[in-house]
Amino acid sequence: MSTFDGLIREFPSIAIDNFKLRPGVNVYLLSHVHSDHLSGLAAKNWSSLIYCSQITAKWIPMLASRSSQTAFENGQSSTLERRYAHLSRYLRPLEVDIPNYLDLGNGRKVRCTLLPAHHCPGAVMFLLQDDRSCILYTGDARNEAVDLAALKAMKMFGFGAPQIDQLYLDTTCCHVAFKEFPSREIAISDLVTFINHRPRLAHYYIDAWTFGYEDIWIALSKAFQSKVHVSPYLYELYKAIDDMIEPKILPHLTLDGRSARFHSCRLGPTCGYGGAGGEHSSSRELIRIQPNVSWFSEVLRKERVQELETEREKQRFFQRGRVVGRIY
Ligand SMILES: [Zn+2]
């Protein structure tokens, strides 16, 4: 859950990922589509430009609430309620890795470069520079060492990386409990190994409750030659960005729940496996997989606490432990 107030102290006329209309702010930036970063955007009287990545700009007007998705899939509503459709005219997509100059007013401009955040499709970090300041806002970055090495914009200056004066950092995992945090590659490899040791007839529900689990879908689809069943709503979203993204996600998704061994659908009436009375529900095992970094926090925290010897250390540990931000 994002707790950032959206304000960039070095650039008071810029707000990021927090969309209360504020006097003096005339540049709004959006790092990605997760709902905790969209606060204020459902307001129908929104009237300012929003700069974001091309994928984010494509998805925002298409997003529907979970309750609307449920009503649509259960046939209680004939249409999806697109919460942010009114923003189409205000979204300004920018290319990743290409510096853009945005007008801050009063003759001041900021050089704004979007950098990949590897968090979910379209997620970016913002590098903001003028002749006074250089700041990096990471959003919910999930860059690993290999991703950081590939940051092209950091090499655009001819003399190495820019000096960052202020870092606005995603602190979700800045905690001792995440000391042994596995890489994305290892986590996915462990999941494939786990499934390899289960009966071949077992089915799996991958609890992808938001965007950002695409690497798991692709890996499972490739490893087990079975696509992942998703809702028509999700399928439509990934189809809309298919020509904008690598590796491709859509070829690993299916609308046919009866043919799929993996499900990130809503286990509703359209899923051959699913729900009460689903055609396979009594004959095959359905194993629920919930990929979530908070698992590492909880488990490692308990183990670590057992190692601590004094009450004082325990107390200090838990005080630090409260500084846990968003989960995924
Ligand atoms: Zn996020």
Ligand SMILES: [Zn+2]
């Ligand atoms: Zn399904």
